[in-house]
Amino acid sequence: MPKPDPNALICSIPLPANFRADDVLAFHQRDTEQIAEQVTESQLHKGILWDGKPARLSIEFHANKAIAFLAEDGGTRSAQSSELEQMVRRMLGLTQPVELFEQTLRDHPQLGPVIARNAGLRVPQTATPFEALCWAIIGQQISVGAAVSIRRRFIQAVGRQHSSGLWCFPDASAVVDVDLEILRATGLSRTKAGTILAISEQIEQRSLPLDSWLHDTPAETIEEQLRQVRGIGPWTISYALLRGFGWMDGSLHGDVAVRRNLQSLLGREEKLTEKEARIWLEGFSPWRALVAAHLWALQSAGGY
Incomplete structure (x- = not known):
């Protein structure tokens, strides 16, 4: 792990005995070029925007805990440790009631053996709901490999680079004024590029407050709002709710x-x-x- 920035915010998070760190690392290792996420055997480094500023989030996994570091460019520390811990706990899936799920379905004839083989499985989350929604739009009806390549070009075209060299996934304010053709050049179809621009505009106008929805907004309310956006259908909504909000009841039958x-x-x-x-x-x-x-x-x- 790179030497921690002396100004970095640090928090330590206890992990359950059956926590599967490899699932988190694999999720962030989909892009082998590692321009925005870098993964080692027990560490994750991810470029994010924190209050609009480039930052490097580093998570180090130990047997019974995860230690997170947040280093913002400029030597500032605008985050609070409680905010960092809340984000990391969500990213690691620690808010998901997997124990109840496993207990409820452990005797199911088909799923029981599958659940037993994957005990402790959680769904790793994106750093922000906007990232999850963009990934869902990018991935509509194409392979994972193709989606990863487009995501990489999207980040490099619109995102910002942290001083460590990591690219940070853009926020809505970084996307909203980008020309449609710049987005098209990343490999996005005209429809997908238009949808990402539309959600960015609505976020900036506060009619689509994704971050605010993280706090106790019913999934049905979010679903209804997202359904109004052209280019967003049931699969996209269910996937974004799963990866961005940790909603465990989206039906991904279209996958x-x-x-x-x-x-x-x-x-x-x-x-x-x-x-x-x-x-x-x-x-x-x-x-x-x-x-x-x-x-x-x-x-x-x-x-x-």
Whole structure:
């Protein structure tokens, strides 16, 4: 790990005995070029914008705790330790009630063995809801590899670089005035570029207050607001709610990897339709998204 900035904010977070640090590291290691996230065996470094300023978030995993460092450019320290701890706990999935989920479904004939093999599985979160929503839009109907490449170019075109060299995922204020063609040049379709611009404008106008929604806003309220944005459909909403807000009940029946792995789990020869997957997942509310995460884990390279 790079030598901590003497002005960096530091917090230590206890981890449960079955915490799966490798899941967090793998999530942030999808881009092998590591321009915005750098991963080692037990450490994560991620460029983020904190109050609009480039910062490097470093998380060091130990047997029973995670130590987080936040180093803002300019030697300032505008964050509070409670804010840093809250963000990191959310990013690590520590607010997710996985113990209750596992206890409830441990005897299920199909899912029970899957859950037992992946005990303690949590869904790693993005640093901000905006990042999750952008990733969901970028990833619509394309492979993970293609989405990662577009995300990388998007960050380099619109984001800012921390003094450590890490690129920081942009916030809405960095995107809102960007020309559509600049976004198109990253590989985004015209529709996707327009959708990202639209949500950025609405965030700036405070009609889409994603960060404020982190605090006890019902998922149904967020879903209803997002549904009004052209280019955002059910899969995008469920994925953004899962990765950005930790909502465990989004139905990801439209996800190709979920359907493929569910087909394998059920021993079906023919492909499952979206309707069949939706009906099957309905029986697991309020855990449908966490069930999808376990289905992703059946083939770790197959899902988002």
